[in-house]
Amino acid sequence: MTKKPSVLGHQPPVASSVDISDSIIATDFPGTFIKVIDNVFTPAECAALIARAEASAAWRTALIQTPRGERVDEEVRNNDRILLFDKELAGELTRRLLPHVQEVAEIGPGSTWEHIVGLPGFVTKTWKLLGVNERLSFLRYGPGHYFRPHYDGQLQLPDGRRSWVTVQIYLNDDDLSGGATRIFGKAGEDGEFYDVEPKVGRVLIFEQKPFIHSGEEVVRGMKYTMRSDFLFESVRWPGLVKLFTKS
Known part of the structure; x- marks a missing residue:
């Protein structure tokens, strides 16, 4: 199989964290893992990500997950999607993003982020961060498009891998109005x-787990994002993870 050309450059840009310490997130959800980081990808890299998606398939109306399977419900979600399964690209994204999530590289009993993987005091396994899920959901929102308030579902794959953390990459902002990702406090939508x-x-x-959020309606322009998950696997001997990652 021919290897696809790299989408990301070898030299990452200088990223910077956005201070959210005085927001409703810090007030209502202290001690939760959430980050907003700017300049993780260059505009050229973002354009290349969109191009990779569009070269793979046509845009289709996005589906929602229900107990009876996936279906279209434009009252809840009105946008387009390309679902791309790309292990190589997921690997590129992982290498770029890992430096920003080292706090959760390994989550075990009694650790700071234990609550991410279970009820504190009752967690019995250590979970190692593997990287970005190869299931890459590219999303396109035009004027009037939205995604109503919702939780992100957690994946449990047949091989035991689990998703505990969402990653959303914003791919453009030219001539765009609206379309914020709105994160609600404990009082909910009101x-x-x-x-x-x-x-x-x-x-x-x-x-x-805790965050109800929405994709607010786009007023003008087109909004492009890519959403995926960080996948984790349980490890029998967590001490060996640190040993081998240092070797």
């Missing part, structure tokens, strides 16, 4: 919220 505005190269990373 209370306070924090808006993560679309900005090219920006990344939003958060643990999947």
